[in-house]
Amino acid sequence: MxxxxxxxxxxxxxxxxxxxxxxxxxxxxxxxxxxxxxxxxxxxxxxxxxxxxxxxxxxxxxxxxxxxxxxxxxxxxxxxxxxxxxxxxxxxxxxxxxxxxxxxxLPVFNLPTPTGADKVGTQIFYFKDESRDETFTDDPADKRELMVQIWYPAGQTKGSKESPLFPEDKKVFKKFIAAYAEPLNLPPFVLDYWKYMKSHSYEDAEVKASETPYPVIILNHGMGTGRLLHASQAENLASHGYVVVAIDHTYNTAATVFPDGHVTSFNTDEMDMDRNTSSNLLLEVWTQDVKFILKQMKELNSGGIQSRFNGKLDMGNIGVMGHSFGGATAFNAYDSISELKAGVDLDGSLFNLDSKYEITKPFMFIQSEDFIKIQENSSKEISDQDLTKMNLTREELIKLIDNMHKENDIINQVIQHGGTLIDIKGTAHYNFTDFQLYSSLLNLMGMTGEIEGSRGAYIVNQYVLDFFDKHLKGTGGQLLEGPSPDFPEVEFPQIR
Structure with a gap:
């Protein structure tokens, strides 16, 4: 309270x-x-x-x-x-x-305080890719439009406004929470209190002066959520000297707010979630979003687009990360974009499982305890009664287990070439987002695990930071060497 x-x-x-x-x-x-x-x-x-x-x-x-x-x-x-x-x-x-x-x-809370020494600034950008048609609308004239939020180390914050977490405009905010309430089967007023939640960022603050430019990390949300559910991760990285670029993948978020006030919501018309095909439409759209935003960052850095980031971005040290489908996107983009030097998949299943990946660059997989339980149960005999509870047929189960084996083969190949795999005990799928901070009731719904929300967020932030410090800055890396007494929840599993 x-x-x-x-x-x-x-x-x-x-x-x-x-x-x-x-x-x-x-x-x-x-x-x-x-x-x-x-x-x-x-x-x-x-x-x-x-x-x-x-x-x-x-x-x-x-x-x-x-x-x-x-x-x-x-x-x-x-x-x-x-x-x-x-x-x-x-x-x-x-x-x-x-x-x-x-x-x-259902508390009013502020995001966890960033652990770095730098204050954090934030700015929202609107970009339009004139070279791509919009896949998720019927209008042939529509082009792909993206909203992007950038968090960065801030210099002078005097006179800058502390950024609210959610849109301040009352009409826009109502549309926004209605879009988030619908998949939870809640009336919109239940989420009205979100308007009081504060971040630790300052709107449009100046970029902190530095002798060297800042490494860049592109962040991808999960399917049906949005960039704001990763704000604390972005703020924490920015406080340690990174520029974090979070994409709202339009029509695949719960809600995306555009400058003219219109709000897009989740569109399932083009849902193709076959993990084995190499032509998965959604995965390709999201990967192209990453490529396009990477191009825009180059324009911001070179002065092609006037901004405060001119000359401030280290485009030779770029990382990518994501949660769930955003994690799959991070991996797919990492494989196809040579400029990406380090990547993190937060509890995301992989796609294109029949592809022969040849990743020799550093990549880290962070998996939930729930995911590990599924892996362990895949080797057990499952009764017809259990299948009914799982809402699966025997054929679907066989395909699921086969996909797990293929995914493990890919992960093993990455680990053998310098990659990292960790499991975090007590976590479920949404413990890798800020959603774990919103309510302990999410644990009863099976969306988060037994771990306390702020502890889960802290662990994820520390390991992600340590990974990027090692591979984008050439410092740190101690946490990646093995189990730590400070983080008994983190395990380094053997190659499966």
């Missing part, structure tokens, strides 16, 4: 206890009710209303009114002890507990 929310809740509970016990004198009642009113006013004005606190607001107002009525007409002790009075007080107490629970499990 936020500080004023907590203060309001405590005062409200104290007021309710005094009303229930009827130990509230007129003077004390006036003081406590005044304090409750002031706390309510301050919380609404300073922190802002959110629906999780609705019951606390209501109980506070009701309690103040009860105190005012008692000042005029003091009830008898018998009335105070009537069953109806007890029921009312218990009901109000229960409502406060519900509000506390909702506030704790």
């Amino acid at each position: 936020r500080s004023l929310e907590l203060m309001l809740t405590i005062i409200c509970m104290l007021l309710l206890v005094h009303l229930f016990s009827y130990k509230l004198t007129k003077l004390t009642g006036a003081v406590v009710s005044a304090a409750s009113g002031v706390a309510l006013f301050m919380q609404l004005i300073i922190e802002g209303y959110r629906w999780q606190m609705l019951f606390v607001y209501c109980v506070t107002v009701i309690s103040i009114n009860v105190v005012m009525l008692r000042r005029r007409n003091t009830p008898t002790r018998d009335k105070t002890k009537s069953p109806l009075a007890y029921i009312c007080y218990l009901l109000m107490g229960g409502l406060i507990v519900i509000s506390i629970g909702l506030s704790v499990y």
Whole structure:
């Protein structure tokens, strides 16, 4: 809970206890009710209303009114002890507990503080690839449009605004949260409190002066999510001297906001998720997005596009990373784009499994415990009853196991040529995004694992940073050498 929310809740509970016990004198009642009113006013004005606190607001107002009525007409002790009075007080107490629970499990939070020494600036860019038709619309005149957010080491931040995590425009924000709420089967108002979440970046701050340019990392979100679910990863890398370029892959995000205010959502019309084909449409579209954005970064650096990044980007040291399908994209782009020097796949399955990859550059795979369990279970005999629970046919299971073996062969080949593979105990698929910070209820839904969200984020950030430091800056690399007592959750599995 936020500080004023907590203060309001405590005062409200104290007021309710005094009303229930009827130990509230007129003077004390006036003081406590005044304090409750002031706390309510301050919380609404300073922190802002959110629906999780609705019951606390209501109980506070009701309690103040009860105190005012008692000042005029003091009830008898018998009335105070009537069953109806007890029921009312218990009901109000229960409502406060519900509000506390909702506030704790659906918290307003700020992103984890970056661990680097540099402040972080951020800027959003709109790019249009005139050479490519848009795959996901019916209009033949549409060209591929992308929104990109860049995080970077910032110099002077005085006068720069601290960047909100989500769009500030009310109409745009409503469209945005509606798009995120739909796949979760939630009414949009449930996510309204996201508007209060803050980042640690400063909008359009100047790039920190440096004798050498900054290495660049291109970041790809997972299918159906978006760049904002990787903001803490980007901020952390930027605080350590990287320029992080996060792409929203249009029509494959939950929501992408464009400069004119229109919002695109997830489009499944072209979903081709066959992992064995070498012509997977989505994978090719995303890989071409990476190539196009890489070209735009060169333009920003050379001055072809006027920006604060002119001469600030080390285009000789470029990395790529991604989560889930974004991880598969990172691997595919890494294989096909020679300029990429280091890459990270965060719990993403590979595609083009029948291809003969010849990757000799450093690449790291970070896998969840859930993924490892699937691998382990693939060697066990699975009953028809279990298959029904998994919603798989026997033929689909055989194909899935075959794909796992092919994927392991690719990973093994990469490891034999200097790559890295680590597993993180207690993690599930979305522990590799900021989604793990949003609510511990996600664990009950199976989206995140048992590991505490901020701990999971910290571990991922430390290992990703260490990997890029080693291969893009020539420093660090200690964490990649083997198990560390500081990170007992991290395992270095044998080649499978």
